[in-house]
Amino acid sequence: MTDVNFSKSPTAPDSQGAAGPVPRAGEMRWDIIELLFFAYRDFVGDADQELEAFGFGRAHHRVMHFVYRYPGLKVADLLDVLRITKQSLGRVLKQLLDEGYIIQKTGNNDRRQRLLYATPKGEALVAKLAGLQTDRITRALRDINPEGAAAISQFLRAMIDRDDPDKVLEAIFGIGSKKVRE
Amino acid sequence: MTDVNFSKSPTAPDSQGAAGPVPRAGEMRWDIIELLFFAYRDFVGDADQELEAFGFGRAHHRVMHFVYRYPGLKVADLLDVLRITKQSLGRVLKQLLDEGYIIQKTGNNDRRQRLLYATPKGEALVAKLAGLQTDRITRALRDINPEGAAAISQFLRAMIDRDDPDKVLEAIFGIGSKKVRE
DNA sequence: AAGATATGTCAACATGACTGACGTAAATTT
DNA sequence: AAATTTACGTCAGTCATGTTGACATATCTT
Numbered sequence: 001m002t003d004v005n006f007s008k009s010p011t012a013p014d015s016q017g018a019a020g021p022v023p024r025a026g027e028m029r030w031d032i033i034e035l036l037f038f039a040y041r042d043f044v045g046d047a048d049q050e051l052e053a054f055g056f057g058r059a060h061h062r063v064m065h066f067v068y069r070y071p072g073l074k075v076a077d078l079l080d081v082l083r084i085t086k087q088s089l090g091r092v093l094k095q096l097l098d099e100g101y102i103i104q105k106t107g108n109n110d111r112r113q114r115l116l117y118a119t120p121k122g123e124a125l126v127a128k129l130a131g132l133q134t135d136r137i138t139r140a141l142r143d144i145n146p147e148g149a150a151a152i153s154q155f156l157r158a159m160i161d162r163d164d165p166d167k168v169l170e171a172i173f174g175i176g177s178k179k180v181r182e
Numbered sequence: 183m184t185d186v187n188f189s190k191s192p193t194a195p196d197s198q199g200a201a202g203p204v205p206r207a208g209e210m211r212w213d214i215i216e217l218l219f220f221a222y223r224d225f226v227g228d229a230d231q232e233l234e235a236f237g238f239g240r241a242h243h244r245v246m247h248f249v250y251r252y253p254g255l256k257v258a259d260l261l262d263v264l265r266i267t268k269q270s271l272g273r274v275l276k277q278l279l280d281e282g283y284i285i286q287k288t289g290n291n292d293r294r295q296r297l298l299y300a301t302p303k304g305e306a307l308v309a310k311l312a313g314l315q316t317d318r319i320t321r322a323l324r325d326i327n328p329e330g331a332a333a334i335s336q337f338l339r340a341m342i343d344r345d346d347p348d349k350v351l352e353a354i355f356g357i358g359s360k361k362v363r364e
Numbered sequence: 365a366a367g368a369t370a371t372g373t374c375a376a377c378a379t380g381a382c383t384g385a386c387g388t389a390a391a392t393t394t
Numbered sequence: 395a396a397a398t399t400t401a402c403g404t405c406a407g408t409c410a411t412g413t414t415g416a417c418a419t420a421t422c423t424t
Contacts, residue, residue, distance in 0.1 A: 035338035137211045140340035151330025156217035158322035
């Protein structure tokens with residue numbers, strides 16, 4: 001009744017419509033591709049539910065998270081990290097400023113800059129959401145030994161593009177001696 | 183110049199605006215949370231670029247992927263997997279049908295069902311996109327031994343909600359003896 | 365025959381992304 | 395000192411993808 005019919009596909013699996021060297025299906029990492037999809041879907045799903053209560057979306061979460069974690073982040077840095085346009089960021093940032101989750105401070109050296117900081121209200125929101133996600137991660141790591149955990153960390157790092165890293169990635173990869181809020 | 187000011191946050195890191203037991207910052211898995219964000223961002227970024235050339239978006243990719251991988255998937259199954267509404271799926275699915283990437287077949291036992299299959303054109307698209315993502319995964323796994331790879335797989339599986347698994351998750355977790363296209 | 369199910373469709377709307385242009389203040393370069 | 399560049403904000407318009415709720419049709423189940 002809710003069964004999927006897996007028998008005989010009407011199209012041959014080996015027929016290809018594209019030119020050039022197409023990778024063969026047998027070499028594909030379907031397993032990891034799909035696990036990443038589902039893992040990420042449920043990982044962000046934790047926060048999505050909470051955010052509804054605040055009238056916020058994922059965009060607000062991402063902004064709050066990085067502002068909290070990297071105090072004094074500039075607007076330009078945030079644009080690099082989130083890879084969205086000024087317009088998109090502007091809308092979300094304005095809401096967070098208006099509702100008192102984030103405050104701006106004029107840069108000391110460069111007065112054009114607006115350095116961003118989380119207010120206590122903003123910190124509480126970030127902590128709540130990170131708590132949910134940390135719970136999931138901790139659960140997932142429960143039966144994994146330190147070597148396994150190291151492999152997971154190494155794998156995730158290696159999945160990230162390292163050409164032209166932004167401010168936050170530099171901190172994560174320890175390129176400079178950037179300090180991050182613990 | 184593009185430096186981030188990490189010194190003295192204007193708000194105390196320990197001040198909390200929320201009631202109840204708030205997890206302390208020191209217990210948070212900021213590392214994994216952020217690695218997942220960046221890893222997934224770049225992982226889906228591979229496909230996004232290619233999709234532009236086809237005039238498609240991520241939604242089209244997700245539909246194509248699961249239809250290819252689980253031939254004969256029903257519309258209802260797809261709704262479960264993608265966790266979107268009928269409306270949203272309908273728009274995307276209609277395009278893919280109209281443009282010949284997917285075909286429908288009426289169910290054998292239940293003639294109300296529309297079983298979905300990828301056409302050769304659709305298969306080529308999925309293969310192209312999966313190839314890009316597989317390349318990234320293979321690169322990331324290059325220096326990781328089999329035990330590490332097992333830990334990664336175990337971790338990703340454990341990150342996924344197991345209550346009320348859909349058709350595809352049942353196949354992935356081998357609950358039944360579902361066959362999947364290799 | 366009545367009811368439940370699978371799918372498709374309509375209207376209306378929200379969010380978060382985009383482009384391109386323009387303005388202002390402040391820093392930097394000439 | 396003047397010209398240019400940079401950092402940021404904003405306006406107008408568009409697009410992709412998600413939402414809700416209602417309703418129609420064919421088909422299966424009871």
